[in-house]
């Protein structure tokens with residue numbers, strides 16, 4: 459069923475792309491993105507949860523309320539959560555339950571595994587963070603509000619909300635007010651050194667800084683997650699993936715003040731499917747190479763996305779002076795509406811109050827495919843390949859691109875970028891320095907059948 463729906467969606471999407479002049483009515487596209495079932499792989503995991511009481515069926519329900527949580531949004535429920543976690547984590551077949559209809563105030567907490575079994579974390583209600591940056595203890599908590607560590611095979615679900623109460627943090631940011639000192643702020647939800655994790659139907663909102671971070675983890679599936687923070691909230695990346703492999707993110711809607719998704723160093727095999735992004739800074743690989751560091755990202759696929767009103771679309775950003783590489787990236791079936799910089803590679807990224815010095819080394823960028831990308835741009839440069847003279851971008855493929863500004867003045871900018879374009883390309887990307895066509899087409903054919911190392915092994 460899901461396959462058929464997905465196919466239908468593709469047909470509709472392609473029909474729209476072919477028509478050239480399409481009506482990006484939010485509702486229509488959203489409903490297409492959202493009405494699609496996700497193929498879960500092992501649906502059996504998503505069991506019917508007993509609502510209340512302990513030990514129904516063969517699941518042991520560990521309810522935070524049974525440990526004294528009040529859930530009135532103002533009482534400190536931290537201890538109840540910690541105690542309930544200890545119980546749930548040490549009990550096989552348990553369900554850590556945050557009940558619906560209440561709001562639990564919880565301080566920075568590290569929920570540590572490994573646990574006795576494949577723990578289910580059922581968040582039906584709301585978990586909120588204390589809102590005052592003054593009470594945050596960086597020495598003790600670092601940048602982690604709710605952190606889950608060393609878990610294997612855990613499942614997060616329940617339709618509930620994780621709320622970082624970030625507004626005071628945002629106001630205290632040096633990006634909001636230059637007289638403020640530039641200090642880091644916490645991440646709302648972090649999954650760290652874990653594997654085989656599924657996160658399904660959870661809302662993460664108002665992150666103090668980043669909303670949801672996946673770090674040093676493997677085999678992570680995120681499905682039907684919603685991320686939401688104010689458009690002008692600083693550095694509030696939606697989903698940030700770092701040092702992680704085999705991550706599948708699908709059917710998710712992200713609106714925030716920074717990148718909807720950011721994929722940074724030591725990450726590979728990242729697959730994103732059916733993503734709505736906006737507002738925000740787009741879907742980003744990077745930044746990489748800051749402070750002359752090594753940055754490596756390989757094997758990223760984005761398939762079926764709608765970006766609306768974002769300040770960038772599909773972006774790869776690296777700092778001058780870095781090293782390492784970004785290789786094997788495919789962006790396909792993407793629609794944009796009023797997006798600035800719809801397609802951008804920026805090897806001169808400089809997110810710093812001071813201007814950045816010119817340097818010769820750079821993170822190398824190659825094998826980047828853009829296919830079936832269309833829509834409207836707010837900036838004149840609809841395609842921008844700003845690549846370093848010393849480390850050019852290579853093997854860039856453009857295929858079936860239709861990007862235009864409202865007033866029909868779209869342009870393409872390239873510096874030091876080689877690759878090919880074929881099929882319909884508007885505006886024509888003549889500045890993309892064509893390299894050997896045979897090699898390019900061969901490479902493109904190979905990317906169609908992704909090489910083993912780029913295949914995401916999780917079932918979609």
Ligand SMILES: *[C@@H]1O[C@H](CO)[C@@H](O)[C@H](O)[C@H]1NC(C)=O
Nearest residue numbers: 472475476790791829830858
């Ligand atoms: C791109 O769009 C064309 C139709 O315009 C479609 O046949 C093709 O399958 C699409 N490519 C991908 C990779 O989905």
Ligand SMILES: *[C@@H]1O[C@H](CO)[C@@H](O)[C@H](O)[C@H]1NC(C)=O
Nearest residue numbers: 479480481482483484485486
């Ligand atoms: C696009 O769809 C919206 C909502 O259905 C409608 O209000 C608008 O007039 C349409 N625009 C065009 C150009 O057809």
Ligand SMILES: *[C@@H]1O[C@H](CO)[C@@H](O)[C@H](O)[C@H]1NC(C)=O
Nearest residue numbers: 534536537564565588593594
């Ligand atoms: C939670 O934070 C508040 C404010 O800093 C503090 O007063 C309280 O003791 C903390 N609760 C726990 C259980 O540590």
Ligand SMILES: *[C@@H]1O[C@H](CO)[C@@H](O)[C@H](O)[C@H]1NC(C)=O
Nearest residue numbers: 568569570571572607608651
């Ligand atoms: C996670 O496991 C590693 C290796 O066993 C350990 O060093 C680390 O302290 C654990 N992290 C937490 C937060 O418990």
Ligand SMILES: *[C@@H]1O[C@H](CO)[C@@H](O)[C@H](O)[C@H]1NC(C)=O
Nearest residue numbers: 629630634635636637638639
């Ligand atoms: C910036 O912060 C300073 C010091 O906290 C404050 O006096 C000033 O009103 C703030 N400016 C704005 C525009 O909020």
Ligand SMILES: *[C@@H]1O[C@H](CO)[C@@H](O)[C@H](O)[C@H]1NC(C)=O
Nearest residue numbers: 723724747748751752753754
């Ligand atoms: C990036 O990851 C590589 C390992 O793949 C590591 O050697 C390097 O130190 C990392 N860079 C940063 C900035 O952490």
Ligand SMILES: *[C@@H]1O[C@H](CO)[C@@H](O)[C@H](O)[C@H]1NC(C)=O
Nearest residue numbers: 806813814815816817847873
């Ligand atoms: C860096 O290089 C650019 C382009 O070559 C040049 O326009 C700019 O002046 C240089 N900046 C510095 C600080 O050397």
Ligand SMILES: *[C@@H]1O[C@H](CO)[C@@H](O)[C@H](O)[C@H]1NC(C)=O
Nearest residue numbers: 872873874875889890891892
């Ligand atoms: C394209 O390549 C040729 C030869 O390698 C070079 O002379 C030219 O400057 C390049 N053009 C661009 C726009 O990079």
